[in-house]
Amino acid sequence: MQMRDFVVRFAGEGGQGVVTSAEGLAQVSTQVGYHALTYSTFPSQIMGGPTWTQARISDAPILSAGDDVDVLVAFNREAYETHFSEVRDGGVIIYNSNDREFEGFEAEGESRIFGLPIDDLAKSTGNTRAANMVVIGALAHLVNMSQDYLEQFVEQRFRRGRDGDAEIIESNIKAIKLGRAETARSGFALGELAPAKAPDYKQIMLRGNDALSLGAMAAGVEFYIGYPISPATTILLWMERNLVGPGKFAYQVSSEIESITGILGAGYAGKKAMTATAGPGFSLMSEGLGLGWMAEIPVVVVDVQRGGPATGLPTKTEQSDLMACMYPAHGDVRLPVIAVGTVEEAFYGAIWAFNWAERYQGPVILMTEMSLADRVQNIARPDLSKITLESRQTYQGSNGYHRYSGSEMSPMPIPGNPGAYVANGSEHDDMGDTTHLPDRHVQMTERRFNKLKLLEDGYYESENTEASVAVMPWGGSKGPAYEAFLRLQEQEVSLGWYYTMFLHPLPPKLLEELKQKKLVIVPELNYQGQFSSILRSMGVNAHSITQYTGLPFKVRDLVDRITEMTQSPQKEMARA
Amino acid sequence: MSRKNPEYDFKWCPGCGDFGVRRALELAMINRLEETGLPMESNVMVAGIGCSGNLVHLLEGPQPYGIHGIHGRTLPIAMGVKMARPELNVVIVAGDGDFLSIGAEHIGPQAARNLNVCAVIMDNGVYGLTKGQSSPTTKEGTITSSTPFGKMEIAADPLELYLTLGVSFIASGFSGNPRRLAELINQGMNHKGFSMVHVQSPCVTYNDTFQLIKGNAKEGIEPMIWDIPEDHDRTDKAAAHALIQKRGLPVGVIYQDDSRLSLDDRVQQIWSKDRQHSVDQLIDAYAI
Known part of the structure; x- marks a missing residue:
């Protein structure tokens, strides 16, 4: 056989x-x-x-x-x-x-x-x-x-x-x-x-967290600090060994509060800065992430998801931090979120995260998960010549600059150069001075949200787009969901496929397509159906297949549950 | 920032001790400018949240860079700035509430690292901006808006705390003498390592200690303030400890240890160990 x-x-x-x-x-x-x-x-x-x-x-x-x-x-x-x-x-x-x-x-x-x-x-x-x-x-x-x-x-x-x-x-x-x-x-x-068919391209084999670290390196990360926490620790260790040399810094600090505020200091000072953590550490970063959004400081924060709230399941996998990543802080905040689904995407997702952070000048959350962090897989060797790197627009003028003027992204001064300003976590005027005027809060709130429009260039996968029911997983559920999709294709089930790692902002064209569907099925590893509820709030009739065992989906289970939902979408919707 | 911005709507109470600290900082930065020839933009002020934190907006004259961040986190923000750009002069301004209560967890690690920044702490023994609650340096038994039956804890001893945690430069000053304070801040900025300039900066509204500090002969109040004698050996930790135990408000440099490397110096030593690899080399380490 x-x-x-x-x-x-x-x-x-x-x-x-x-x-x-x-x-x-x-x-x-x-x-x-x-x-x-x-x-x-x-x-x-x-x-x-x-x-x-x-x-x-x-x-x-x-x-x-x-x-x-x-x-x-x-x-x-x-x-x-x-x-x-x-x-x-x-x-x-x-x-x-x-x-x-x-x-x-x-x-x-x-x-x-x-x-x-x-x-x-x-x-x-x-x-x-x-x-x-x-x-x-x-x-x-x-x-x-x-x-x-x-x-x-x-x-x-x-x-x-x-x-x-x-x-x-x-x-x-x-x-x-x-x-x-x-x-x-x-x-x-x-x-x-079956006999091996050696690929005709160069390959590397590595674990997800190493791919993510390499991606950050390719993106030009200069500053990394972190605090040990499973399953993110390996990124800290990788950076401490490899992010070495003039102008570079990798370091273990005393808490995730130090991690986030430290990288904000570095981002403000002009560096491409990053930290990585898991759920508990991410919760501690909440206030700092709000500061990054408010003061408009580019940083990348990696959340390697594990299971459960509080200490939860430190060594199990789950996709239950999406809400926390997208809405991490008090006040009106909605951070850009990129969630990677494969070892290869961990590499490219990290590059996108840095490009986005630099482009819109604010924090970007890069999500991965335990099952990807330690997964070892062979992937095509990345070709660095095909990668586009972005750096923030810096202010080049003289002193007296109004750093926060206007309702769009504006060039950022770098300390040491003319253009001194106060990066302010309090609501501020265009000079960065604290203010409580209603008009200013309106202007600045809109400015912060307007900048997200710069990030609508994410791409997505789609197949069978004519089908009225589609499956759209996110993150690490991509693999089992796609395998389930292929099996259902063999069974000639009419089903569309969509996938993107750009969860916020979603590629606008993808959102338009999803809105046309009778049903979008979202396999995700959490109890609440976090991504589908976000999609529903955006006008997509999305419903989740959830699992919260601390383990990844089995393809067989997804085949069964997708079949059930495609056969009786009404029943399934009523239940959700 | 600062000065004549009609939209900026925060004001210190008339007579606030922080005016003196502001003057001292302006003087210290101008001194530094004259000493080093570096532009004002090479200074970064990292401010806490509270009355003292607003100092970053209220500076007169040429402006440094500033961060008015979140409560209690001046030290790690400053660490980020300094380790990203060691050539910048990073100065922290915060109050006793911000620095010694919510932010206290950060003092030990920075002292251990010998982070090369200068922290100017304005101690008024009270939370002013939230209107008069007890702070770590409020005296035991004091009735404040949040301690209606008297403060139940003993007062923190910041100078002793800094010494114990391994801060490598400790000075004590008074906002009532901005010129003297500016000298101390300049010494702190020039110290290669973590420098703390702890300043008594009275709150005229909730905890007016001006008279207690300066004394009042007519009313028979002995001054708390005293100058640290020139023969004090600032390199001697035991002498520093003994000096702090004399209580009152000593003015001058209490302790200085120049023998330790700062964190940025240590990092530079690592650079010289030649472990750098190109991204291509790092990728090829995983080649199949």
Whole structure:
């Protein structure tokens, strides 16, 4: 049986190599021309605790983490007990029979399972560090992946021009062969994975937060400060290592209040400044974001969404911060929001966020989510020559400038140069002086909202635009929703597809199209149906498919629920 | 900003101590201009919210840049400005309510970092703009609009606090002597590190301490104010502590530690370690 893709879940204890195994498989696969996407959840603890990561491997670009687990690799008993029920019928469970926990282990009523003596096999190669390769060999047998591919990978990986390369390569290849042979003896097999079709373009493989950091770097970020918080911490660490050099600054501060007010100071001083946080930190930034809007200071704030209010679910995924991001502060404020849905979009979304912030001179919120933050995926290598970078319009005249004059965006003076003014968080006149006059508040409020019109250049995806019912997810639900859309296409369901990462302002033409629809179905990971309620307020008959489990959508569930809504839109609307 | 803008509708009460601080700041910035030859626009004033925060609008003469931000956050805003553009002279103006109550969490971190900014704190022992509530420096037992039965907490001791937290330059001054205060502010601006100039700036409406500070021989009130003697060793932390414990209102530099690097100096040291990569190099680190 030929397979287009398969999903392997590695589960065990933190520190047992769960993540490295999954990422190793992704690396092997992409290097020989397959596509890979990993998905993981971590316990909120430092050492130990149950953890798992899965990798989906395919001969075509991958949209979601995959509904079913084809192979479970259980590193301990608890992992087996927790995950065996998610292995599909006909799937395979491999456990490390050398682990003491599995001594005398018999899985009652479970026929899909076999023990692999991972440590013994690795030891017999003379290289105990080749344990991962034993597992890769086992998986290669199950999907009948070509041995040539794997040996080619090992060559590339370990040929480093050092003494001993040859032995390491030999032991790793031996480990793969032993894993293969042992698994062949078990009698299990899943089928034959379609041959790899290596893309004819250059690729990189990286996690979502790294892509976002790289995008910010490509956009010209100069100033980054942040405070550790899951799942945004990796952006802080990336910046501290890479945002180095004259005129650049990356730094850990003592709270998210310091983060937001600090980047506002830097944005005011002329820098492209950014911070990244998650829900709790974002809540602390509320007042500062209002200051950025009021005083017209460009900054980019990344919200890596996790689950729930307060401390909530620090290591789970959710899309429940949209309202908070769009309306983050008291008073009349509506900030521009870009929400990325893939690892690739994390890169380009960051560039857009900086361009928008510079262009309209104010804060831009860049939303991502836990499931994207730690997802590792292969993407086309970005071509920097095709990227447009924008910088703010700066004031070049003499002193005596009225920085806030008029009802549109106006050039911004940079400290050190003529044009001194007060950037004021109190309502102000055109010179920046505090005022309470009604006419001024009207003028300045309208000025602040007028500037959003500069940001209506976002693009969007659309397919089957003639259908009267359309599905339009946002953020990380894009992948599973598009996979569901493709399946419904196969079933010849009449359904349109829309997607944009520019949630505010929406591309005006997209909004016009959505308004024409009988129904717009919005899959989103929150209880309230946040995006659909925003769309409804704009005159779109939008209704949500919600989920609030802390996990991403499964494609199968979306297919069912979209089908239900397209068949009885009236009923569904009444319920919403 | 400032001066003759009829639309600007905030005024200090006649006789407010902050007028003296304003004069001192103007003098200090003009001194700096003369000393360095740098234009007034190379100064950035980061103001808190409250009576003192409005100082940023009320300055006379050539204007520096200013930020009138949000309550309690002068220090991190100033950190952003300074670390973005270390060549700028960043001065904070805030009151005891803004700086020592809602903003107190930021003092320790900036002191530890030795952020190279100068903070001028106008202490009047009361929240003036919201009409007379107790502040951290209000004396225990004082009846204010928010402490009808007397303040239940002891008063904060700002100078001792700064010393404990590791502020590397601490001066104490009085708004009634703007020339002397300007000298202290200039010394603070010139200090390479975090400098605090704590100023007694009485509120004539809710907590008029002018007479207590200056004394009144006729009424038998001894002056609180005293000059720090020239032989005080400002580099000696124990001597600084002993001086603060003498109470009253000392005028002069209490403590100065020139041995520590400022945060911007440390960052420059990192630059020299040559870890810079182009964006293309960073991307290629992820090549398949």
